[in-house]
Amino acid sequence: MIPGPEERPEETDMELIERWKRGDSRAATRLVGRHSQALARFAASSGEREGIEELVQDTFVRAFASLDSFRGESTLRTWLFTIERRLMLDRRRAERRSRETVPVEESDNVSEYGALDSLIAEETQERVRRSLAALSPTQREVFTLRVQQGLSYKEIAEVVGSTEGAARVHYHNAIEKVKGLLKNE
Amino acid sequence: MNECMNSEIQDLLPDLEHGQLAAAVRQQVEAHLAGCESCREDLRIIRTVRSAAVFAPSIDAESVVRQIPPYRMPVPAKQAPARNRMVEWLVAGTVAVFLVGGGALLSNRQPEPQNPVVIQETPDNSGGVMLPPSPTPVRVEGHTPALSLVADTHELSDGNLQQLMDEMENFDALPNSEPEPVFAIDTSEGR
Numbered sequence: 376m377i378p379g380p381e382e383r384p385e386e387t388d389m390e391l392i393e394r395w396k397r398g399d400s401r402a403a404t405r406l407v408g409r410h411s412q413a414l415a416r417f418a419a420s421s422g423e424r425e426g427i428e429e430l431v432q433d434t435f436v437r438a439f440a441s442l443d444s445f446r447g448e449s450t451l452r453t454w455l456f457t458i459e460r461r462l463m464l465d466r467r468r469a470e471r472r473s474r475e476t477v478p479v480e481e482s483d484n485v486s487e488y489g490a491l492d493s494l495i496a497e498e499t500q501e502r503v504r505r506s507l508a509a510l511s512p513t514q515r516e517v518f519t520l521r522v523q524q525g526l527s528y529k530e531i532a533e534v535v536g537s538t539e540g541a542a543r544v545h546y547h548n549a550i551e552k553v554k555g556l557l558k559n560e
Numbered sequence: 561m562n563e564c565m566n567s568e569i570q571d572l573l574p575d576l577e578h579g580q581l582a583a584a585v586r587q588q589v590e591a592h593l594a595g596c597e598s599c600r601e602d603l604r605i606i607r608t609v610r611s612a613a614v615f616a617p618s619i620d621a622e623s624v625v626r627q628i629p630p631y632r633m634p635v636p637a638k639q640a641p642a643r644n645r646m647v648e649w650l651v652a653g654t655v656a657v658f659l660v661g662g663g664a665l666l667s668n669r670q671p672e673p674q675n676p677v678v679i680q681e682t683p684d685n686s687g688g689v690m691l692p693p694s695p696t697p698v699r700v701e702g703h704t705p706a707l708s709l710v711a712d713t714h715e716l717s718d719g720n721l722q723q724l725m726d727e728m729e730n731f732d733a734l735p736n737s738e739p740e741p742v743f744a745i746d747t748s749e750g751r
Contacts (some may be wrong), residue, residue: 398633403625411619419616427617432624439628503608522609524577553605
């Protein structure tokens with residue numbers, strides 16, 4: 376028996392993209408369902424407090440609008456992270472301008488990380504949260520992409536616009552810092 | 561707790577957590593973990609951080625898709641009509657012929673500039689013809705003295721010209737510098 380559209384074996388992202396281009400909106404639904412939670416987690420880990428759903432939606436709208444520029448050289452998820460990260464940076468810049476305060480640097484990102492305040496209850500998790508908050512924004516991005524999303528160093532380098540070696544160094548520095556902070560608590 | 565110096569294993573811990581390791585590598589990492597407290601601590605941190613992220617809000621895929629505009633086929637940019645390579649070569653050849661021919665024609669029309677000989681006024685103590693002083697050095701083309709003489713004569717005033725003519729007559733009156741023919745005389749006659 377030939378499997379129907381709903382019973383197809385796992386299609387690749389590229390196959391779903393081609394189906395969407397031919398007018399199959401269900402392919403878009405599957406793509407969004409496949410990657411939306413990872414994008415939401417990345418946003419939460421990066422310190423987004425509000426509008427994570429809106430951020431994820433904007434990411435997909437932008438991505439689908441420029442799917443012709445996606446060559447498949449990286450995974451679709453890596454590409455989506457790159458778009459989402461740019462949107463987050465744009466948001467933060469806009470927030471800084473609206474606040475008209477001193478430029479926001481490392482210390483400000485610590486407060487942005489308060490996104491997880493209401494999410495992590497356990498004591499150990501709270502300690503980890505504080506440790507992550509002490510990381511530099513790049514260290515935190517690299518660390519969460521590696522630990523939470525399981526991206527390779529090459530993929531992380533693409534997302535944060537760095538090199539594979541630099542991503543590796545950021546990861547090792549981050550985990551050493553987290554360990555050191557946890558010991559001192 | 562001693563710090564682990566095996567950075568290769570440390571690098572693989574997130575992949576172990578995400579189940580991305582091949583069976584053989586996974587066994588290798590697990591064997592290392594059994595004897596390394598530092599790496600076990602790293603793995604605990606990785607698991608905690610990962611579990612903390614599950615609290616991100618859930619996304620309704622359908623509502624996201626409703627915001628996505630339908631796909632539009634990109635319009636290919638208007639391409640310039642394909643040009644005939646033969647015509648291009650013919651045009652290039654014609655231009656080249658005109659350039660070379662025109663250049664050759666111009667070079668024939670314009671005499672090659674030679675280094676002009678500038679006759680400086682120098683006091684002539686040899687008794688020759690004294691040329692009148694001219695405000696600017698006289699430019700004479702070529703090196704031939706005759707030409708320079710021709711070029712010079714029109715610069716002369718009437719008085720100087722007359723003087724030159726007189727000098728030339730004197731030249732004719734000069735004695736012949738050639739040696740006189742010597743005739744042999746037979747002196748033995750009458751001895």
